[in-house]
Amino acid sequence: DAKTTQPNSMESNEEEPVHLPCNHSTISGTDYIHWYRQLPSQGPEYVIHGLTSNVNNRMASLAIAEDRKSSTLILHRATLRDAAVYYCILRDTGTASKLTFGTGTRLQVTL
Amino acid sequence: ETGVTQSPTHLIKTRGQQVTLRCSSQSGHNTVSWYQQALGQGPQFIFQYYREEENGRGNFPPRFSGLQFPNYSSELNVNALELDDSALYLCASSRQGANTGELFFGEGSRLTVL
Numbered sequence: 001d002a003k004t005t006q007p008n009s010m011e012s013n014e015e016e017p018v019h020l021p022c023n024h025s026t027i028s029g030t031d032y033i034h035w036y037r038q039l040p041s042q043g044p045e046y047v048i049h050g051l052t053s054n055v056n057n058r059m060a061s062l063a064i065a066e067d068r069k070s071s072t073l074i075l076h077r078a079t080l081r082d083a084a085v086y087y088c089i090l091r092d093t094g095t096a097s098k099l100t101f102g103t104g105t106r107l108q109v110t111l
Numbered sequence: 112e113t114g115v116t117q118s119p120t121h122l123i124k125t126r127g128q129q130v131t132l133r134c135s136s137q138s139g140h141n142t143v144s145w146y147q148q149a150l151g152q153g154p155q156f157i158f159q160y161y162r163e164e165e166n167g168r169g170n171f172p173p174r175f176s177g178l179q180f181p182n183y184s185s186e187l188n189v190n191a192l193e194l195d196d197s198a199l200y201l202c203a204s205s206r207q208g209a210n211t212g213e214l215f216f217g218e219g220s221r222l223t224v225l
Contacts, residue, residue, distance in 0.1 A: 032212065034212070036214075041218070042218055043115075043201050043203070043216030043217050043218050043219050044154065044201070044203075044214075044216045045216070046213045046214065046215070049212065049213070085153075087153060091212055097142055097143075097144035097156075097159040097167065097203065097205055097214060098144070098156045098159065098167055098169070099146075099154075099156065099214065100156065101146075101153030101154045101155070102153055103151075103152060103153050104153055
């Protein structure tokens, strides 16, 4: 499975934008980039996914580099409820449900 | 639309015992996968069930087994428990072939092996 690299932790002030980076230099042409987050004492929650083009939804935006070797999850206005571990995952299309999680980025949001 | 529910939420077992964890998938979802999450780590894929058969497995020994029922609910069974089996066990459901590939996770069953 292709691997991703993320910073262990990041901090943000509430109401400010947050850019969470992810490197995936060995990504293959058919790998989708997925982001999940895990709030304390909960299971992971889907955030967003994309293949080549930038994507927006109600939770976040995903910016994908032109060579697809990196991507950035953007939270436009961080709130205290966004404090979580964020996982960048390359989806194994052979087994659609198999997500290979790394250790993710722990995001702290402060007032 | 009900979400993914898991039971029990917490349980304690001793080494050598067996445990069964249960999962009800989200309405309309026919695929269930199980993950193990050790403290401080990301979830690790155990296996996936579709149409009541296992159709994908991670790096876990045969003492980890499962079932999927006609209503798409699922069980995870672990035999001969070891101390390292202590973890949060997560169930996720999805629709096979869905374009988004989005998985819906339950809140997990926390297993402690003494």
